[in-house]
Amino acid sequence: MPTINTSSDLIREARQEGSEVFCTIAGEIDLHTSPELRTELLDILQKTAAKNLTLDLSNVPYMDSSAIAVMVEALQRLRKLGGSVALTHLQPRVKGLLEIARLNTIFTIKE
Amino acid sequence: MMSRSVSPSPDDLLEWQLCSDPAQLSDSRKRVEAFARTCGLSGSACNDLGLCANEALANIMRHAYSGVTDQPIRVTAQRLPDGVKLSIRDWGNGVNPASLPARPKDPTQPGGLGMICLRSLVDVVRFTPQPDGMLLEMQKKKA
Numbered sequence: 001m002p003t004i005n006t007s008s009d010l011i012r013e014a015r016q017e018g019s020e021v022f023c024t025i026a027g028e029i030d031l032h033t034s035p036e037l038r039t040e041l042l043d044i045l046q047k048t049a050a051k052n053l054t055l056d057l058s059n060v061p062y063m064d065s066s067a068i069a070v071m072v073e074a075l076q077r078l079r080k081l082g083g084s085v086a087l088t089h090l091q092p093r094v095k096g097l098l099e100i101a102r103l104n105t106i107f108t109i110k111e
Numbered sequence: 112m113m114s115r116s117v118s119p120s121p122d123d124l125l126e127w128q129l130c131s132d133p134a135q136l137s138d139s140r141k142r143v144e145a146f147a148r149t150c151g152l153s154g155s156a157c158n159d160l161g162l163c164a165n166e167a168l169a170n171i172m173r174h175a176y177s178g179v180t181d182q183p184i185r186v187t188a189q190r191l192p193d194g195v196k197l198s199i200r201d202w203g204n205g206v207n208p209a210s211l212p213a214r215p216k217d218p219t220q221p222g223g224l225g226m227i228c229l230r231s232l233v234d235v236v237r238f239t240p241q242p243d244g245m246l247l248e249m250q251k252k253k254a
Contacts, residue, residue, distance in 0.1 A: 031169040032133035065224035
């Protein structure tokens, strides 16, 4: 399974399996860090031509609405290709924010 | 006759100023959460108030100050008998976020999530336009 090189500490690991990309995100994501996450994720999607994206959020204790906006942007891009975004191992604060934003049914949520 | 002013205890009132730089968001959020803990709010209530502080400050940075990162924001956290009051003052464009259009019905459309958090997670949200900016007051009650 090819590993994808990234230049951001926010993405601890990225790898590709066929048309799917798996990324392990790490750290608190707010308006300060979300632009970097956006740049890295969109770059990965572009260079891999991935159709589906899975984000492991087990190492993300906190995110705000700017992080949600990044994930929604990735989702919108992949939906145009018939793909989707899955989120795994959500911590309680992240899960709660997704519920408030009514986005818990838009993403595929996995334990 | 000497007048004597009694300063409120730091346990009852905490005030600080930050710049409109997103790099300062995390510190202010954590200050709010720590203050709320000392006031006896539950863990989830502290988290709720911290997120609302984050969203309010981020809105000021992005919209009231249009991304300029050296403008002042003053935060005051005050203990109430039944919870915590948070006041956030900016000297930005004075646009009242509560008067802006509601979040689109399609949740994948951008915009408005910060206000959704405020309306959902704290008990009182009040924007008071100032001659030179905006005052936001929020209250979170103990469960």
